[in-house]
Amino acid sequence: MERSKTELRRRVAGDGHLSAFRRAVYLALLEVPPGRVTTYGLLARRIGCASARAVGGALRENPFAPEVPCHRVIASDLGIGGFAGQTRGAEIRRKVLLLRAEGVPLDEGGRLAEPGRIWTY
C-alpha cells in the first residue's frame, strides 16, 4: 500500500539536496492524476519557467520515480517525449506501457491518441 500523497509531497518538499527548481517541478507533477498527462511546456508554465527544456532536464534525473510520475509528461506536439534519459529504446517502451496501463492510449506514431487526457491545472 502506498503512502498518502501528502506524505510523498512532504518528502519531496523536505529534500534539501534538491534545487528549488527541481523541487517545484516534482511537486507540480504530483498534481497530475493517473490516467491523465501533462506536457513539459505546461509544467514549465505552471512553475513560472519559460523553458520546457529545463523541465525535461529535471525529470531526466527524477530521484522519486515512479512515485513522482515523470512518465505522465509528454511533448507539446503530443509526442511521447523521453524517459529515463532516453528518447527511444527500452525506456521509452516502458513509458508507453506505463501510460497504457493507466488507460492512456497512444497511436502508431507514438503520439497521444486522446488529447482530452491532457491535465489542465
Next chain:
DNA sequence: CGTCCTGGGAACG
C-alpha cells in the same frame, strides 16, 4: 564565469 549539452517548443517554409 564561459561553454556545451539537454526527455522542449514555437515559428517558418
Next chain:
DNA sequence: CGTTCCCAGGACG
C-alpha cells in the same frame, strides 16, 4: 514534415 532559433538549468572546466 524538416529547419532553425530560442529558453533556461545543470554539469564541467
